[in-house]
Amino acid sequence: MTITEERLDQVELQDLNGLAKTDIDDVLDYVHVPTAKIPPYLELYDRYLRQRWNVNDLDFTQDRIDWTERMNDDSRNSFLSIASGFHHGERQVEAELAPLFFGIPEDYKVFLTSHLEDEARHTVFFDRFYRDVVGLEGDGIMDVLDGSWGYIQETFVGPFGLLAYLTDDLRRDPYNKHLQMKYATTYMIWIEGVLALSVMKITLNYARDFKVLPAYYTGFTATCRDEARHVQGGMRFVRQLLDEDPNYVTDIHDTLRTLLTMGAARSGYVYYEPLGWSEERVQALFMDQLHKKLAMVGVSLPADLENMLSMVKPTLAGG
Amino acid sequence: MSSFMSASWADEVKDRINSWPDAERRATKLDDFWDWIEMVKPFVVGRLALSVRDMPPDCEADTLCLDLESGSVVTATVCNRADTEAEAVFLMAGSYTDWMALVDGYDVGKMVMYRKLMLEKGDTLQFFTAAFYWTELLAAIQSVPTAASDGKLIKV
Ligand SMILES: [Fe+2]
Numbered sequence: 001m002t003i004t005e006e007r008l009d010q011v012e013l014q015d016l017n018g019l020a021k022t023d024i025d026d027v028l029d030y031v032h033v034p035t036a037k038i039p040p041y042l043e044l045y046d047r048y049l050r051q052r053w054n055v056n057d058l059d060f061t062q063d064r065i066d067w068t069e070r071m072n073d074d075s076r077n078s079f080l081s082i083a084s085g086f087h088h089g090e091r092q093v094e095a096e097l098a099p100l101f102f103g104i105p106e107d108y109k110v111f112l113t114s115h116l117e118d119e120a121r122h123t124v125f126f127d128r129f130y131r132d133v134v135g136l137e138g139d140g141i142m143d144v145l146d147g148s149w150g151y152i153q154e155t156f157v158g159p160f161g162l163l164a165y166l167t168d169d170l171r172r173d174p175y176n177k178h179l180q181m182k183y184a185t186t187y188m189i190w191i192e193g194v195l196a197l198s199v200m201k202i203t204l205n206y207a208r209d210f211k212v213l214p215a216y217y218t219g220f221t222a223t224c225r226d227e228a229r230h231v232q233g234g235m236r237f238v239r240q241l242l243d244e245d246p247n248y249v250t251d252i253h254d255t256l257r258t259l260l261t262m263g264a265a266r267s268g269y270v271y272y273e274p275l276g277w278s279e280e281r282v283q284a285l286f287m288d289q290l291h292k293k294l295a296m297v298g299v300s301l302p303a304d305l306e307n308m309l310s311m312v313k314p315t316l317a318g319g
Numbered sequence: 320m321s322s323f324m325s326a327s328w329a330d331e332v333k334d335r336i337n338s339w340p341d342a343e344r345r346a347t348k349l350d351d352f353w354d355w356i357e358m359v360k361p362f363v364v365g366r367l368a369l370s371v372r373d374m375p376p377d378c379e380a381d382t383l384c385l386d387l388e389s390g391s392v393v394t395a396t397v398c399n400r401a402d403t404e405a406e407a408v409f410l411m412a413g414s415y416t417d418w419m420a421l422v423d424g425y426d427v428g429k430m431v432m433y434r435k436l437m438l439e440k441g442d443t444l445q446f447f448t449a450a451f452y453w454t455e456l457l458a459a460i461q462s463v464p465t466a467a468s469d470g471k472l473i474k475v
């Protein structure tokens with residue numbers, strides 16, 4: 001077994017305590033496998049059964065101390081403007097998944113039940129973080145979400161509004177494979193595969209390098225490993241549609257064209273520097289993540305989209 | 320003050336959209352954002368119908384029709400949905416309660432994200448190519464002082 005294989009095996013097998021010590025970069029590497037090695041849906045489901053973690057096992061006491069005593073206003077603000085996109089993003093990908101169930105392959109349906117349960121757990125994870133660490137209060141999930149709304153970028157509503165409206169299209173016409181492809185491109189390729197994995201890297205690198213927020217690091221690293229399954233399931237589905245009819249690639253390109261057009265907009269600055277990042281580095285991360293997902297499904301970008309990708313302003317959100 | 324979904328309200332909405340953003344709104348976002356809106360405006364062409372699904376009885380109309388040319392409103396009228404749906408490129412509809420919440424200041428991003436307004440006609444990808452043009456258009460409508468259809472004050 002090579003060192004790389006050994007590291008990835010560690011990611012595969014760790015429980016919550018082990019994930020507290022796992023490097024986020026290893027978890028990100030764990031996502032990307034060549035097309036031929038994307039596990040079958042039922043194998044991903046089996047992995048879910050073994051990797052499932054209990055969000056209520058996390059103890060945020062030390063995180064609360066770090067938040068109030070060891071972080072300053074700048075780092076708290078930068079952190080919130082990044083994490084809040086996830087707080088809302090997790091809720092969106094949980095609430096918008098159901099219409100996909102109707103028209104997909106039988107084995108994917110089984111796996112998708114676990115995907116949905118993961119997203120509910122991720123939503124609860126952020127709800128706990130905002131209550132126990134940031135100190136927001138509220139009756140129920142939506143109250144706390146409303147409390148962090150002010151921190152998200154206005155451009156958030158681009159990809160997540162698109163997801164909401166495509167969900168509605170799919171609800172009306174769930175067997176339409178063009179719609180399924182547009183939906184999977186928005187949900188699994190862009191929101192999970194590009195936005196989420198990039199933002200995970202930024203906030204988890206920060207927590208690791210500055211040795212703060214241990215329960216956040218643990219829970220969010222576990223979240224990232226869950227995302228690896230969602231992305232791999234999604235890429236298997238996209239690949240399956242392309243095998244049925246290679247012309248569905250047009251739906252991927254058309255959807256990315258809309259996402260990248262919206263991605264060129266930004267309404268305010270995000271100060272990455274207190275977290276040890278710069279906008280250029282985040283932009284490069286986005287490009288790399290999209291190329292890796294497309295490589296998993298064997299799709300390339302036409303020149304106009306490649307050019308648009310290089311001009312994208314990072315949307316700090318995920319699911 | 321004009322009543323929601325009246326002809327005079329449509330006129331005020333037209334003027335407001337065509338002079339949007341005001342200085343106060345402009346200052347809340349980077350110039351980059353407004354540059355992006357200018358970039359997509361040439362592609363905003365045709366009729367947008369904004370409709371109320373359950374308009375209270377005895378109202379003049381249930382739908383606002385905006386005819387757009389390069390992102391500017393050329394004509395704004397109110398009518399009934401059945402009379403304009405065929406011609407509309409995009410039709411968005413919501414409940415009367417949600418429309419009243421919008422007029423009263425409910426966040427325009429949430430209006431879209433939580434599907435308080437649904438796209439009931441039109442291509443979703445094409446619509447979102449101009450996403451922030453549309454949310455700003457809703458913000459412009461929101462800024463017009465409006466009375467409810469029963470004459471009750473909603474927003475000043
Ligand atoms: Fe996910």
Ligand SMILES: [Fe+2]
Nearest residue numbers: 090119122319
């Ligand atoms: Fe998630």
